[in-house]
Amino acid sequence: MRIGFGTDIHRLVPGCRLVIGGVEIPSDLGAEGHSDADVLMHAAADAVLGSLALGDLGAHFPNDEERWRNAESSEFLLYAVGLIRQRGYSVRNLDAVVHLEKPKLREYIDQMRENLATVLDIDKSCISVKAKTGEGVDAIGERRAVSSQVVVLVTKE
Secondary structure: OEEEEEEEEEEEEOOOOOEEOOEEOOOOOEEOOOOOOOHHHHHHHHHHHHHOOOOOHHHHOOOOOHHHOOOOOHHHHHHHHHHHHHOOEEEEEEEEEEEOOOOOOHHHHHHHHHHHHHHHOOOHHHEEEEEEOOOOOHHHHOOOEEEEEEEEEEEEO
């Protein structure tokens, strides 16, 4: 068994889409980034890569490469899963937290879990996504940023 940890943060700005866990969420502020800026998919990909010490997201998908502009972040996670599968491992479960002051995410969490389960090729019951606010404190609470942390457990097949 191996454990991986991933984290991501993006600035919130007007005029950008807010995509979390592959779900576009209506909001007056969106996440700024080179790809679709999906903090949950980015953190999940980093966690999967980290589980086998395969570097981080930026090492595999540099944000100065034009081919990744506006890319769906599920592609990054699918790539990371492919790398660990090549080494005989698979993800067994994923636990995630998304930090966002508003909008509230409760109604979108099941779809996020489903999207992650599809990319990871595991049952949705093995995916946990929790949403937390910043309680008005710091960049999250002041609606200047969105972030996510993810832990994954991988095992040899």
